Amino acid sequence: MNILVIGANGNAGRRIVEKALKAGHQVTGVVRREGAIEGIPTIVKDALQLTKQELTQFDVVVNATSAFAPDTYYLQTDLTLLLVKALANTNTRLIVVGGAGSLYVDEDHTVQLYDTPDFPEEYLGLAKAQGNAIDILRKFSNVDWTFFSPAADFDEKGVESKDYILGNENFILNKDGNSYISYETYAQILVDEINNHKFSRQRFTAVQN
Template identity: 45%
Template structure:
């Protein structure tokens, strides 16, 4: 299996690269600058400059793009649109490192995590922009996409336990009543999805056991 990880130098991207490499998969890092991931194969190119030919032949493209400053937040939409356009109509699957703010908290799917009174104001612009990108992604019937939302508490330095619970569109709590996942366990879930690929044009979610 040939996998390309876009934005492979980031915290989550680099862990996804390592997880896939450890499983013996054929991994290419897509990075804007010098490659700092574990991948030996590299495409050194800005995400927005990627072409269909750059991503030709990959079974899976994993989008680990992230933007955090107010002026960069709209790039969640524009970057995802660009990647969708590059794999449009192809068998290549596009897996997206998503956000938790857009997960639903009711069975009617009318209320999201980001709508709650306890959701921190500082994260609302990020959640809103990522939620908008997801809604735009849902409209793409020409792409074999999967959007993987982490738990509400997404811990960069959390331990790798090797265990997780796979959920769907709604916020899932573990047996302790928590919504938490480490970056390392999220990487396991993402590579599992890359290998097994059973959620085409679906948003799924993951939480630690």
């Protein structure tokens, strides 16, 4: 498949690029500066300037934008809105690298992880922005979207493992009672979703044992 990775030089993005290439896909990256990533074709521009024509030439668009600072939280919603409007009623799939904070901690889906007393205050703004992003996705039944929430402990230095547990809307723990996943494992599961297309118009999550 022909895949576009927005934020291709970020922690998640570059791993997704590597694993998608290894799986035999064609990959193009969107980066803000020339030379930010090597070995693949790139579109060098602000992601908010991407056009429908640019986006719909791909089979899958992966939004792996790193918007973790308070002055970039708006990207979680603004870029999501741009993408769903551009991809509405097209054959291009959208996969969003989400966060754990918006996962639910109750069966009725009324309380999200970021609503709980022990949720770190420094991550609250980002978690709520990502929650707003998935709310936007849910309103677009004419877009083939998938929102992939990692575990709460998203480890940049961890190794890849094939031993993991998948979930849907709820916050889950691994067999040791931890919410953990490495970037390497997360990226491979995301590429598996590109290949297998199991979570159309759904959110899913994963924890690594």
